[in-house]
Amino acid sequence: MTPKMSARLGAEMLGSFWLVFGGCGTAVLGAYFLAPDNEAVNLGVGHLGVSIAFGLTVLTGIYALGAVSGGHFNPAVTFGLALGKRFPWKDVVPYWIVQIIGATIGGAVLLVVANGIPGFSASESGFATNGYDDLSPGGYSLLACAVIEVVLTAMFLYVILGATDARAPIGFAGVAIGLALTLIHLISIPVTNTSVNPARSLGVAWFAGSDALSQVWLFLLAPLVGGAIAGLTYALVTGVDREGVEVTGDVEAE
Numbered sequence: 239m240t241p242k243m244s245a246r247l248g249a250e251m252l253g254s255f256w257l258v259f260g261g262c263g264t265a266v267l268g269a270y271f272l273a274p275d276n277e278a279v280n281l282g283v284g285h286l287g288v289s290i291a292f293g294l295t296v297l298t299g300i301y302a303l304g305a306v307s308g309g310h311f312n313p314a315v316t317f318g319l320a321l322g323k324r325f326p327w328k329d330v331v332p333y334w335i336v337q338i339i340g341a342t343i344g345g346a347v348l349l350v351v352a353n354g355i356p357g358f359s360a361s362e363s364g365f366a367t368n369g370y371d372d373l374s375p376g377g378y379s380l381l382a383c384a385v386i387e388v389v390l391t392a393m394f395l396y397v398i399l400g401a402t403d404a405r406a407p408i409g410f411a412g413v414a415i416g417l418a419l420t421l422i423h424l425i426s427i428p429v430t431n432t433s434v435n436p437a438r439s440l441g442v443a444w445f446a447g448s449d450a451l452s453q454v455w456l457f458l459l460a461p462l463v464g465g466a467i468a469g470l471t472y473a474l475v476t477g478v479d480r481e482g483v484e485v486t487g488d489v490e491a492e
Contacts, residue, residue, distance in 0.1 A: 241306050243332070249307035250333055251340035253299040257292070257311050258344030258441040262366035264291035265431075266352050289423035292432070297416025304412065312435040313337055314465035318395040321469030324402070334437075341441025349445050361447030368433040368457045373449060376428040383430045384460050390422045391434040391464025399472045433457035434464070 241249075265288045273279035283291070300309035308325070310316045316333045319325035349365070352358050367373070370383035378386075397418040401411040419434075426432045433439045439457035443450045472478070 243329070246307040246329075247332055247336045249303040250310060251336040251343075253303045253307070253309060253311040254337040254340030254437050254441070255344040255347075256299050257295045257435070258341045258438055259348055260295035261288070261292035262345065262438070262442050263348050263351070264288050265366040266348060266363065285424070285427045288427065289420045292423050293416040293418075293420030296419050297412050300412035300415060307333075309412070309415075311337060311340075311437070312461075313437055314391050314435060314461035315395065315398060317462055318465030318469035319398070321466055322395075322399055322472050324399070337437040338440055341437035342444060343441075345441040345445055348442070360445045361449070364431075365442050365446040365450070366431065367443050367446045367450040367454075368431045368439050369450065369453045370430065370456060373453055374429060375431055378429045380456070384456060386426050386429050387433055387457065387460035388464040388467070390426055390432075391461040392467045393464075394418055394422060394434055395465050395468030396472060396475075399468065400476070403476075403478065430457070434461050436461055 240246075264283060268291075269282050269284060269288050270280060271282040273281050296309075296311065299311055303309055308319075310319070310333060313334045316325060316330055316337070320327050320330050345365075349360060352360065352363075352365070364373075369375075370378060370380045374383060394415075398411075398415055400406060401414040422434055423432045426434075436458040439454050443454040
């Protein structure tokens, strides 16, 4: 039986909060941490640790909350699943709203913690925001950043659609999806600081100043395009015809 809409929305909000607080929190608080009295020794987790953190937030969120809401935590995932006939269109906008709210709460709580160090500035630190050109970690162009966000979001949706297919091994979807997000971050942190999730981008951009907000449009649009590509082509690629399959609030129901 499909859980009540209120429960599903609550689960999506909590999962989106967890993704931003856990993933962006690792980037802000733990990626670069100098040893006491020794500026030459970095005890932070670096890009690898941040990538693993994002993967773990999704993996744990899916196993904790996926049975309630489907474990999207990402407007691009919701959009792609709807286009792939795995999710009802009437629920897309409510999911988007609570995903953004949950991500924003995650960003706000993270800001409170980060401000515990005197002199911290969200705008000067970047606050785990996404960007292109001067705001790209590696100085990558707008085109390069757009391409990588579209491609990686599409691949993320292909993994999600495949891992939750009725033919896939039962119980392992969360592992595949979490590892996919880890790989995505390993590839693209130097390029865009990795979005593939409009809610994740907005959740911290609100607090990072006008420069971050002026570029967040790309990280709203590109992941939705990538999600749409996967949602529209998964059946063509795999030969699975979704017509006539019952669509519920779950990630997969047949």
